[in-house]
Structures are given as C-alpha cells and as structure tokens.
Amino acid sequence: MYIKRKISKSLMTFKSLRFGTTCRENKSYRYSATVGVGGNVGDVKRRLDRLFVYFKRDTRVELVSTSLILKNPPFGFKNQDDFFNSIIVLKTNMQPNIFLDYLMRVEKRFARKRSFANAPRTLDLDIIFFDNRVIDLEKLQIPHPEWSKRDSVLIPLMDINK
Secondary structure (H helix, E strand, O other), X not given: OOEEEEOOOOOEEEEOOOOXXXXXXXXXXXXXXXXXXXXXXXXHHHHHHHHHHHHHHOOOEEEEEEOOEEEEOOOOOXXXXXXXXXXXXXXXXXXXXXXXXXXXXXXHHOXXXXXXOXXXXXXXEEEEEEOOOOEEOOOOEEOOOOHHHOHHHHHHHHHHOO
C-alpha cells in the first residue's frame, strides 16, 4: 500500500513500508553509495519493491535507506510515460567501477534494454554519489553530472536527508 501526495500539477510522491524508510546499518561495509533508481515501463512500483528485496538479500551490498518514490514527467525524449524515481543508499566494499558493473548487471536482471538516450526503461540505476569521491572517466562520472538539475533526484534526496 502506498500513501500518495500531490506536490504540484506534474509531481506526486508515494511512500510505502519499503520506500521512505531507513534500515539498520551494519558497519562492516566500507563505502556508501547513493543510487538514483527509476523506470517507466510496466509496474514500476512493484519492480522497485522487488529491487528492495533483491538488495536486502544480496550480501555484496547493504541497504541503508530509501527515499519516497516520485512520479514525474520524462525529460529528453518526452513522448513516453511518466517516471517513478527514488534514491537508495547502499553500503558496499566494491570500488566504484566494479559497483557500476554490478548495477548494470542488476538492471539487466530486471529486463533493462538500452535502445537510445532517455528511452523508456524498466529500471535505471545511476550512481549519484560514491562516498566523497570525484571521478571523471568516460564510463563513469561521480557525482552524477546532472544530479543537481533534476527534480527526479533532488526531491527524493531531500526526503532521504531530512
């Protein structure tokens, strides 16, 4: 069950038992990663619930907290359904490049297909922050270069940092 709240004409938030919550933190993981989560194909809220369970069961990561879910219009390619976005904070011992590869495998497991930039997708996982690191490689930029320009990141981040 979700608690719905409209925050503007085009933005709505959803809170549930799994999203908008903090989990107990185990100190055995070295790095903290803030991950943007989103999708707009199929039953995205159900998929996000399954992702929550997947991360809880995976010993390579520890789920620390989740933000509420934000329903927001697409950007870039606009002729598609609205997106559902959230922020998940994970702890891990993986280095950033290995962690990125891990997230891409998780996307694939949840049926992500890459067709073109900003295309509709079942699941999108973006590293927003990784500890306090700054990385500028062709394959990986941390912090995420567009994070401060997107409501889909800013609103969930405000919820997680309240």
